[in-house]
Amino acid sequence: MPDDELNIGLLLFIPYRSLESRVFQAIADAGFDDLTLAQAKLLQRIDPAGSRLTALAASAQVTKQTAGFLVDQLERAGYVERVPDPTDARARLVRLTDRAATAVPLGAKVIEEIEAEWTAHLGPRRMTQLRDALTRLREITDPYR
Amino acid sequence: MPDDELNIGLLLFIPYRSLESRVFQAIADAGFDDLTLAQAKLLQRIDPAGSRLTALAASAQVTKQTAGFLVDQLERAGYVERVPDPTDARARLVRLTDRAATAVPLGAKVIEEIEAEWTAHLGPRRMTQLRDALTRLREITDPYR
DNA sequence: CTAATTTAATCAGAGAATCTGACTAAGTCA
DNA sequence: TGACTTAGTCAGATTCTCTGATTAAATTAG
Numbered sequence: 001m002p003d004d005e006l007n008i009g010l011l012l013f014i015p016y017r018s019l020e021s022r023v024f025q026a027i028a029d030a031g032f033d034d035l036t037l038a039q040a041k042l043l044q045r046i047d048p049a050g051s052r053l054t055a056l057a058a059s060a061q062v063t064k065q066t067a068g069f070l071v072d073q074l075e076r077a078g079y080v081e082r083v084p085d086p087t088d089a090r091a092r093l094v095r096l097t098d099r100a101a102t103a104v105p106l107g108a109k110v111i112e113e114i115e116a117e118w119t120a121h122l123g124p125r126r127m128t129q130l131r132d133a134l135t136r137l138r139e140i141t142d143p144y145r
Numbered sequence: 146m147p148d149d150e151l152n153i154g155l156l157l158f159i160p161y162r163s164l165e166s167r168v169f170q171a172i173a174d175a176g177f178d179d180l181t182l183a184q185a186k187l188l189q190r191i192d193p194a195g196s197r198l199t200a201l202a203a204s205a206q207v208t209k210q211t212a213g214f215l216v217d218q219l220e221r222a223g224y225v226e227r228v229p230d231p232t233d234a235r236a237r238l239v240r241l242t243d244r245a246a247t248a249v250p251l252g253a254k255v256i257e258e259i260e261a262e263w264t265a266h267l268g269p270r271r272m273t274q275l276r277d278a279l280t281r282l283r284e285i286t287d288p289y290r
Numbered sequence: 291c292t293a294a295t296t297t298a299a300t301c302a303g304a305g306a307a308t309c310t311g312a313c314t315a316a317g318t319c320a
Numbered sequence: 321t322g323a324c325t326t327a328g329t330c331a332g333a334t335t336c337t338c339t340g341a342t343t344a345a346a347t348t349a350g
Contacts, residue, residue: 006280006283007253007256008164008256008259008260008263008276008279009161009164009165009168009256010189011276011279011280011283012157012158012160012161012164012279013157013161014279014282014283014286014287015157015279015282015283015286016154016157016158016161017206017286018286018287018288019153019154019157019286020154023154044155061162108152111152111153111154114153115153117285118153118282118285121281121282121284121285122278122281122282126274126277126278126281127278129271129274129275129278130274130275130278130279130282131153131156132271133267133271133272133274133275133278134153134156134157134159134160134275135151135156136266136267136271137159137160137263137266137267137275138151138156138159138160139266140262140263140266141159141160141162141163141164142159142163143163
């Protein structure tokens, strides 16, 4: 099999992994070096208005026990807080603290930089096509929404 | 942020994860239910002619200790064997056994099916563009080659 | 051709992430 | 009201991954 005919799974994974590593490294370099990758992956899925643990677990595709374990750590490290959910006394909302509100946009900025590099390599047209195709693919591959 | 403007990392990850889950499930359903995800991820990267542990570790982006741990398990389960590398007495080649030679094409078949579904959803033109863009992206995001 | 360095792999030990199963409390519905 | 579902936690185990140190073979420098 020629090198340029990898299966579509690996083709998706390679740039994903590259981006993830760089974002994670940049955040660590900025002083947020107490975050683990698993924590960061959960952190980026927390809604600005707060997310329930169950929703977070579904979004990240882990069990709620795993999500709870990671949120415990994020809470101890001061990245999130748990507040009662006013609409349901069983539930609590996981909310970002000011500390996280500094780290998250930092990650977003690095992602923008990487997108710019990719656009420079592919050309704007192909980059738009890529984003468009992936967005449409989400309709049939995103189990969460 | 509108739902269709997820960051490019998540956009890559969502279909990747969907494909991975389905392939893994199909392989398990076919009777190869002793494979774990981490083992399968390594397995798919083994060259038909055999791969060195170090190359495998680099390709999967794990330490060689981790790769060794997983190859030990794959060996015990009968999916791979270690043979001396004729070109270097320090090295050994990890080679697929007949058992793996049944499981691997099965995974490839499921990937083909998923690709067909995606092509049906996106249209052949957009699917070709997707594959093309990802292949070119690999030039600047694949640390392994 | 030896000596120093690098490379391939393994051993030992520890930490992180994940799971299954069981449980409590609160909400929903027949 | 009573049965069922949902949100979250507790307990325990397994799996995955890492860092550091070691052995043996290959390569490079002097």
